[in-house]
Amino acid sequence: MTLGKNIQKIRKEAHLSQESFAEMLHVSRQTISNWENSKSYPDLETIVKISDSFHISLDILLKEDLVMVKTFDSEVKSTRKYAKALTIIASAFALLVGSFVIYSCVYFHTKSKLEGNFAEQLQENDFYKNRDGYYSMNYADGVVYSVPNQSMPGLLDFTLNFHLSNLYCDMELEDTYVEIMWRDSHEFSASAITKKDNKVVGSTSGFTESDFADAKKLGEELGVSEEKMSEIIEKGNELYEDFYGKQ
Structure with a gap:
């Protein structure tokens, strides 16, 4: 069963119209229709929201929909790469800020020592x-x-x-x-x-x-x-x- 059919099944079992389902997910009714007819797919965040809201595992939600599984896998990998890149950037920035703070402390200590000695x-x-x-x-x-x-x-x-x-x-x-x-x-x-x-x-x-x-x-x-x-x-x-x- 495709993701679209699964979404339709979930909606109907919850006794929700396309309009109500769309309002719940903050999308248009036409978007819901396109999902159910496999004309388009929800994004990764929306899929996770559907999974959490209706207590259905992602394995069941995506079962047999190979196209969506590949898309989902690609998005997950991209997200992980993005998160890893952000972690590296954040670490580098933290190191830079930390180094500058240490240098500033050394600088002001040295300034006080040298200028104090000069005046003395x-x-x-x-x-x-x-x-x-x-x-x-x-x-x-x-x-x-x-x-x-x-x-x-x-x-x-x-x-x-x-x-x-x-x-x-x-x-x-x-x-x-x-x-x-x-x-x-x-x-x-x-x-x-x-x-x-x-x-x-x-x-x-x-x-x-x-x-x-x-x-x-x-x-x-x-x-x-x-x-x-x-x-x-x-x-x-x-x-x-x-x-x-x-x-």
């Missing part, structure tokens, strides 16, 4: 804000250390460090200015520039790694005594660690 070092080392917006410290006569006005990049920049982790030292000598810049712990570059015509008269651009550890060679290149050069570099390394060592 400014105060402990008596740095003041200069006209260029940097913070400076007068270390000795003619020797000034400076750092940028630091703040963490925004949350969506996805970085857990300051963009610019530099320390500067400017030394004013009799005829020249000496500029030293730290880019990392114990890693710096330096140059000596004449006051008269801004000519570079000394530079570490050609130095090897071992040369940077030689205070005498550094001093000779920049026109600074070995003792003073050693003191300036040691203080710079110390300040760099104080400001950026916790990154």
